[in-house]
Amino acid sequence: MKETEVSREQNGLPDHHRAMDKGGKSDARGFRYRRLRKFSIILMSIVALVPLIIMTAVNYYQYQKAMRADMIFPITRQTSNTRHALQSFIATRRSALDFVIRGSTYEELSNHDKLAELLDDLKTAFGGFIDLGLIDSRGNQVSYVGPYPLEGKNYRDQDWFHEVSIRGVYVSDVFKGYRGFPHFVIAIMHSTGDGRSYILRATLDSDMMYRDIISQNLRPSSDAFLVNRSGVLQTPSHFYGKVLDTISLAIPAYSPKTEVMEYTQGTKKLLMGYAFIEGAPFLLIETVEPASYMENWLSVRKQLLWFLFTSVVIILAVIIWGAYHMVGRIREADLKRTKMLHEIEYTNKMASIGRVAAGVAHEINNPMAIINENAGMIRDILTVTDNFPSREKIAKYVNSIVVSVDRVSKITHRLLGFAKRMDPQIELINLKDLIDEVLSFLGKEALHRNIAITYDFSPDLPEIESDRGQLQQVFLNIVTNAIEAVKDGGRINIDGKVRPDGRVDVLVHDDGPGISKEDLERIFEPFFTTKKAHGTGLGLSITYGIVQKLGGEIKVESTLGEGTTFIVTLPVARFEAGG
């Protein structure tokens, strides 16, 4: 294995996470960490947020239920009260009529004056009575007192007459009479012991019912009214029209008790309490706009939602921060571990290469020493031998042997030096000599390919304290790359100069094709290579790692079509070990 290739096989992960983020393999790694982060965020969010949301929802509905109960109670109570008052109004007047029909004889009731007297009594005692009439079993109005000309009218064919004949009592819907006043009728049938039956029929002022009962305690935003089973208004309504108008509301199904329902009218949410009036064809409806209830509820809801929102935001922020932090730490640890593994691998490889090199060098040294000593012996002999024809030639050949042995000796020294590289050895290094040594390895290839390698080291360049072997490796890698990059006949310049900050720059410039911007960003990344099959993507990564270890920096500048420059910056004074 050529040493240049050997160097490219080594491993040492530079500490440059930024580049890692963008790498091919590191993309997959990045994805793994993103997935881990996503997973932990989702898991922690579920664990933290689900109970919070459930609790808030339970709270929300309990509050809503409690507040709804609070809201429903007043309207239920008011509707019930009004219902009772209305039922009482109607029942009282029905009882009064019952009392009259039972307390008087047919003859008395037939008497117009007596009937007028009774109507007056009823008006005085109860109020609301408008007229009073007696109707016999055949439907003839026998007598009548009141404002309408109804005397002698026959009701036999009317529905109410049949109903009262069957049930004994009848309460009518509201209607407008001749005078345009809304009123309703209560009729009661009475049967005497002798099988005679007759009906007492009274008209009542429905407006009184509205005025004295329904509209009491009514707020401006509320409404209360009566409708019949067909939805025709029996009393006026604030919002739904006049008496005998048909309301737009759907009539709810019959229920024996007071009910409350919510409904929306336009944009308004309303509460509707309703109750069917027993003994009359009326349905009492009360509506309120539950403003205060809504306000309370909205305020509570707002608080709840704010609480939820704020908690969720805080929890998510903590979770996301925690996940980023945690995954970041894991990632750092992974990177450290990977770096360490690479370094160990690198160290091991270097150590085994070192052992092989040392073994080879030792084995070669002994026979070389024998060759050297033998040649030396020939020289010794020549010095004490008289001149003979081939003496000059032999001296020349012996000299050539000694020179070659010296060359081999230098090579084995270098190999052994390479082996020793593993031990950190800080010594004063003349960079120019070091580059010379490096080029002695690579000069042949450059020569074959007609590549001109020139160097220009500023005379004031100081000797630096560093590790010779490691630096050799660095420049071996960079110059190898440069040689691989340039075409046959290309140029490589190596310059050394002192920086204003006192450190030393070694610039290796080639006139190769240059490196694209994307590749440039990833060039020091482990496993990143543009050499497809024969590149391991480790050479520059190792180089980066070594330069960092030596307390230096490495940068690369490149322009497509013009070439690439690697700039290695090194401290002059001994670096802190392990830094």
Added chain:
Amino acid sequence: MPRIRVMIVDDEEDLVSILVERLQFRGYQAEGVLSGKEAIAKAAVQEFDIAVIDVKMPEINGIETLRRLKKIKPSMKVILLTGHGCEAEGEEGLAEGAFDYLIKPVNIEEITAKINSALGISSRE
């Protein structure tokens, strides 16, 4: 001046014989042996001023040979030969009483110079 008695100890026979010959050529009374054992045996029966011992030898290595020789011949000087990169062995030898060590490959001039300085002889060409 009596001839300096040198013992060359190395397992590489060809190297030993040529070194012996070259030292003799330079006027030394040189003899070679091929192992530590032989060296100790020879030293027991024969006087030497100095021994040049290769560190890397089978069975008894150069350091051990040095140690044993020093036991029986405390006054005998010893120069060790070590491989490049094995300077630690040379240092160990110094601690055991070697005069100095040379890093292989060595040439004859280095060996004679070191022998001379070990024996306090200024120059002998």
